[in-house]
Amino acid sequence: MMSTSSTRNxxxxxxxxQFNRHGFAKTAMADIAEAAGISRTSLxxxxxxxEDVFKALSERMNARVYNDVMAAxxxxxxxxxxLSSVINARVGWVYELLHASEFGRELIxxxxxxxxxxxxxxxxxxxxxxxxxxxxxxGDEGQAEQLASVLIQSxxxxxxxxxxxxxxxxxxxLLVDLxxxxxxxx
Numbered sequence: 001m002m003s004t005s006s007t008r009n010x011x012x013x014x015x016x017x018q019f020n021r022h023g024f025a026k027t028a029m030a031d032i033a034e035a036a037g038i039s040r041t042s043l044x045x046x047x048x049x050x051e052d053v054f055k056a057l058s059e060r061m062n063a064r065v066y067n068d069v070m071a072a073x074x075x076x077x078x079x080x081x082x083l084s085s086v087i088n089a090r091v092g093w094v095y096e097l098l099h100a101s102e103f104g105r106e107l108i109x110x111x112x113x114x115x116x117x118x119x120x121x122x123x124x125x126x127x128x129x130x131x132x133x134x135x136x137x138x139g140d141e142g143q144a145e146q147l148a149s150v151l152i153q154s155x156x157x158x159x160x161x162x163x164x165x166x167x168x169x170x171x172x173x174l175l176v177d178l179x180x181x182x183x184x185x186x
Contacts, residue, residue: 011053058114068089087176090126104165138183
């Protein structure tokens with residue numbers, strides 16, 4: 001017999017596969033169960049509805065992103081490399097989702113709708129890390145807060161309008177490079 005953790009992981013993997021293949025709106029609980037090789041009855045023992053499945057999948061993704069961001073933040077690189085790595089670790093899932101499926105934009109919108117409060121808290125933690133990195137360079141915490149806001153809002157604007165993950169990644173990289181050059185001037 002499979003452990004609860006193993007069953008849950010299979011369900012989440014099946015859900016991700018189905019959401020990428022059909023989008024959120026067109027994926028049914030039966031599709032998720034079938035993709036995971038588990039009965040619908042078993043699926044409903046773990047999740048009461050599709051939004052609960054999606055929320056659990058988002059929580060798993062958020063944990064991975066958080067770990068990646070913290071590893072990038074703790075790296076022993078120059079501040080420009082650290083800032084670039086932190087930004088890319090935070091938004092890399094967007095690149096992946098836009099690249100993995102024609103439903104990437106829909107899935108991002110559903111994540112924002114279903115997990116709004118969790119996303120706001122994660123955004124606040126991310127902003128604090130970016131401001132801390134910038135403050136180490138400019139020496140003024142108030143200015144660092146403002147610069148972090150401008151950078152993050154600019155990155156979010158790029159992500160909002162990018163059609164593909166490659167396009168988003170190229171533009172974010174260019175923005176961070178330009179930003180670092182501007183901060184680097186005396």
